[in-house]
Amino acid sequence: MATKKIIAVVGATGAQGGGLVRAILSEPKGEYTARALTRDVNSDKARALASQGAEVVAADIDDVQSVKRAFKGAHGAYCVTFYWAHYKPEKELAEASAMAKAARETGVEHVIWSTLEDTRKWLPLSDNRMPTLMGKYKVPHFDGKGEADHFFTELRLPMTFQLTSFYWENLIYFGMGPKKGADGKLAIAMPMGDKKLPGIASEDSGRCAYGIFKKGRELIGKTVGLSGEQLTASQMVVALTRALGQEVRYNDVSPETYRAFGFPGADDLGNMFQFKRDFEAYYCGARDPKVARSLNPALQTFDSWLAQNAKRIPLG
């Protein structure tokens, strides 16, 4: 049997990386095998991946030597950072730099960097349409990732830059699900006006990444934007109402109101939605679902995701 090509996956116990590992494992006769990176090889999630056939190895993206060990011998590396674990763009920059160096030194042949736009290219800090945050960012959890792209290009790595979309799982885990207002009615609050929000099942982001590795050379040097469907918030509440069997309304708050919600990261997310709203043509255009479907024919729509997941959405 020919030796399989190893894909080393950062964030393997998480959403994007987990989707990629499961996609690779779902084709046991395929050309690739999954090496799952985790800080804790004994966690339940790590053990589950091992029992499904992944090679599970210890690595911490804050420790470049551990990443080098984990990338050694790999054909591909999937690189992602975890903004919401620390809320520090500078940490994402350092981690991206460490992963790029590790990929260079180990001679990985195809690297995917799960990045996002540096929104300051559209909205320089001098632009007063939204506040500058942390002194030098507009959307900190986007800008740090976009700024970090240069670490990969400067080392002339064989790159594909992946732009993913709003996970529909945010309705389950991220406090963005329908909440009861003073009138007792369920509503989702989002400053999107009548503009479309590209969304995706996070599992599909990983499945598409597998599609990128399978296409290989064709996608090296390219940026690939992913979404499962692009819907306005009004269209999302129609689908939610149908799936939940109770009315959900759209509370079209202003970005200012959203930023003032006061939960950690509300200002960052308020700016993020405003960026998506005000640059809809660019943002949606960069994430054509046809591209994602060509990489992952089983790509879910919002309705198909809801059919599997509506029951998991907490109704506050």
Ligand SMILES: NC(=O)c1ccc[n+]([C@@H]2O[C@H](COP(=O)([O-])OP(=O)(O)OC[C@H]3O[C@@H](n4cnc5c(N)ncnc54)[C@H](OP(=O)(O)O)[C@@H]3O)[C@@H](O)[C@H]2O)c1
């Ligand atoms: N939510 C959205 O809609 C959305 C959309 C687009 C992009 N994003 C971006 O996606 C990124 C997160 O990706 P995700 O959602 O796939 O992550 P996730 O589900 O939160 O995954 C977290 C995993 O990352 C691992 N991890 C955390 N810190 C680590 C470290 N220092 N070294 C190695 N592994 C570490 C953990 O694994 P172990 O505990 O096993 O080590 C954990 O299981 C964020 O930066 C976010 O901005 C999110």
